[in-house]
Amino acid sequence: MTDTLDSIPLFPLSSVVLPGGRIPLQLFEPRYLDMLARCMREDRGFVVLLLREGRETGGGATFHDIGTYVRIIDFQQLDNGLLGITAEGQWKVAIRRHWLAPDGLxxxxxxxxxxxxxxxIPAARSELASVLRALLKHPVVNNLAMKVDFSSAREVGWRLIELLPLDRPEKQRLLELQDPLERLDRLQALLDAME
Structure with missing residues (x-):
């Protein structure tokens, strides 16, 4: 891991990904196809950031300044003619400065x-690992082939943020926490509120 990433592409999305997590993406806008080609050619990744306002396509979106540096681990032509990639989270980052290029990227x-x-994971939060095991059995999630250490508070919390049906601002708050045990406490409270 490098401490600073100068001039890195940013990809605002309506979802979050954390270290070790995988996200499938369909690329069709020229700016993102160019980004993919550049990342592949230079053997580097990009940063996924949660949208604050706006849409994933087009322009004019605003986004949070804490996100995840991801690397492309797979790509393929999809049946719908679009390019599909799978990106895997590497580490969390803070954006210090950003700008919009002429191509809209x-x-x-x-x-x-x-x-x-x-x-x-503390014994009082062991239920969260069981919830995650159940979520990982869903066919779409299972196809991502994520490896999870179910004894790790950090990993269980990260995967639950990605997979639970939480609102976007809550997912962002959980992503920004740096204490895995505090995150598990918050996730347990959210699950209790859902029941």
């Missing part, structure tokens, strides 16, 4: 956030 300078502590 967002670029920025990013700083890697400290990697979170590797805490074990």
């Amino acid at each position: 967002n670029w920025g300078e990013a700083e890697a956030l400290p990697f979170e502590a590797e805490d074990a």
